[in-house]
Amino acid sequence: MIKKGGTYVVMGLLNTDSIAYATGKMIEDLGGKVIYTAQNERLKKIFFDRGCPYLSQEDKDTLDIRYCDVTVEDEVRELFKGIGDVNGVVHSIAFANPKTCLGNHIYTDAFEDIKQGFQISCASLATVSQFAQEHMPKGGAIVTLSFASQIAFPYYNWMGVNKAALEALVRALAREYGREHVRVNAVSAGPLTTKAAKSIPHFAHLARTWKKISPLPWDTIKDKQEVANAVLFLLGEYSKKITGQTIYVDGGASAIGGELLSHERPSKTMTAKRKAAAKERLERMRILQKQHQQGK
Ligand SMILES: NC(=O)c1ccc[n+]([C@@H]2O[C@H](COP(=O)([O-])OP(=O)(O)OC[C@H]3O[C@@H](n4cnc5c(N)ncnc54)[C@H](O)[C@@H]3O)[C@@H](O)[C@H]2O)c1
Numbered sequence: 001m002i003k004k005g006g007t008y009v010v011m012g013l014l015n016t017d018s019i020a021y022a023t024g025k026m027i028e029d030l031g032g033k034v035i036y037t038a039q040n041e042r043l044k045k046i047f048f049d050r051g052c053p054y055l056s057q058e059d060k061d062t063l064d065i066r067y068c069d070v071t072v073e074d075e076v077r078e079l080f081k082g083i084g085d086v087n088g089v090v091h092s093i094a095f096a097n098p099k100t101c102l103g104n105h106i107y108t109d110a111f112e113d114i115k116q117g118f119q120i121s122c123a124s125l126a127t128v129s130q131f132a133q134e135h136m137p138k139g140g141a142i143v144t145l146s147f148a149s150q151i152a153f154p155y156y157n158w159m160g161v162n163k164a165a166l167e168a169l170v171r172a173l174a175r176e177y178g179r180e181h182v183r184v185n186a187v188s189a190g191p192l193t194t195k196a197a198k199s200i201p202h203f204a205h206l207a208r209t210w211k212k213i214s215p216l217p218w219d220t221i222k223d224k225q226e227v228a229n230a231v232l233f234l235l236g237e238y239s240k241k242i243t244g245q246t247i248y249v250d251g252g253a254s255a256i257g258g259e260l261l262s263h264e265r266p267s268k269t270m271t272a273k274r275k276a277a278a279k280e281r282l283e284r285m286r287i288l289q290k291q292h293q294q295g296k
Contacts, residue, residue, distance in 0.1 A: 094196055145186065146188040
């Protein structure tokens with residue numbers, strides 16, 4: 001999947017709840033070298049002071065974290081210049097002022113906030129891709145993170161608009177950089193408990209909604225790992241001919257219409273019917289085994 005010894009830049013580390021952290025950790029576990037980026041020096045310090053309470057000092061010492069504010073082109077250019085050749089980049093970055101861009105009403109006259117949200121959450125992928133691909137002489141992969149842009153969820157307002165634009169940008173970048181053998185894709189994830197998610201008004205409502213619309217059980221904490229798995233797939237060798245796509249890792253919520261009926265809702269535990277069938281299978285196997293031992 002991941003190229004052993006390959007270099008992967010994972011952008012958007014805030015704390016160990018970040019999707020960036022789950023992804024970077026997995027890349028490291030599979031033998032890749034990870035360079036994380038935090039937005040600035042202050043946020044890097046916050047990461048070490050209170051963002052990673054469960055990491056040992058040894059683990060902290062091994063983390064390579066650099067700064068990069070994606071709204072500052074020189075910082076993005078310098079980041080990649082300082083790293084050399086890279087195999088893959090994860091753009092796990094978004095921001096929009098929750099007071100003006102998220103909430104009860106879509107209308108706002110805070111155009112500067114709208115522009116800022118668009119620049120950070122969408123346009124920055126083009127900046128990152130431009131400077132990253134110059135350091136991918138043998139090709140590479142860029143993966144960004146999206147959320148349910150095909151439908152409108154309450155409160156998500158301008159961020160929903162930014163995500164729709166981000167997915168359109170993924171297609172445009174895939175078209176441009178294909179000739180360089182650089183692939184660009186997005187993973188559209190279901191709701192996950194992170195700092196960015198907590199700034200979405202009524203995030204708990206969104207998480208509850210997922211229980212009603214996701215055919216598979218969806219865990220807002222544990223399923224970060226499933227999202228990271230898909231990011232790794234898109235970074236690696238098994239997705240060589242996939243580019244310009246948005247892959248949904250959302251429990252299937254994007255594929256169905258309306259709420260699940262009560263008999264369709266996923267159960268965390270096995271239903272009584274499936275339990276009985278499993279017991280019967282086990283019993284049958286025991287009888288067969290016994291007959292075999294008796295030479296029948
Ligand atoms: N958490 C969810 O429910 C969810 C679901 C689908 C998609 N996503 C997307 O996943 C991505 C990562 O978010 P997360 O949930 O891990 O939250 P997070 O808060 O841990 O990560 C967001 C990151 O964006 C960074 N950032 C903001 N402005 C920046 C700038 N100007 N320059 C550089 N970095 C900047 C923040 O510092 C932070 O590290 C985002 O694009 C988010 O929209 C999240």
